[in-house]
Ligand SMILES: O=C(O)CCC(=O)C(=O)O
């Protein structure tokens with residue numbers, strides 16, 4: 001599995017201990033979020049914005065391997081017109097009361113909740129996970145509009161591990177070209193302001209031989 005990740009299985013900064021785990025002093029095996037001080041905001045327009053911090057998580061490749069192996073991934077099917085089709089990615093969902101599959105994700109969620117408390121007014125509580133097995137897996141254009149996303153501003157914070165894939169964004173009403181943000185290897189992106197209402201996002205399929213990627217989406221209660 002994930003043979004192409006072997007070369008970078010552990011980040012340079014993670015010493016490997018004799019038991020074969022990445023070392024570290026944070027109690028999570030050297031896997032975890034760094035400071036959020038380097039976050040940079042891009043204003044998209046129509047009240048939407050995007051915060052980006054490449055390489056926020058250290059040990060991202062080891063976290064990818066852990067999540068790929070231990071998360072109970074579900075293959076879902078959805079009705080599309082008169083047919084049932086396979087959802088082109090694997091999924092897992094952790095509600096507010098569910099233990100997350102790695103302590104680095106608790107640390108990430110808590111750090112994000114602290115950082116965005118004033119602007120968001122509530123914590124991030126759920127974690128949705130997507131596993132894109134290769135370039136044929138994708139998510140179609142959408143906003144996370146269940147819950148508050150269709151009528152109120154909210155935030156969705158995404159941590160991405162594994163190989164980079166583009167997160168594409170376009171205004172819901174058209175009129176501007178789609179933007180693309182490559183995400184992988186521990187990168188953080190936060191979609192905020194009106195982003196779920198006035199913009200759409202997608203992870204497009206790619207013909208380039210893309211390796212596997214896992215994204216973890218942290219959302220406030222009820223937002224999907
Ligand atoms: O994988 C990603 O980065 C995006 C996933 C997404 O948009 C969603 O699950 O709502």
Ligand SMILES: [Fe+2]
Nearest residue numbers: 142143144201
């Ligand atoms: Fe989404």
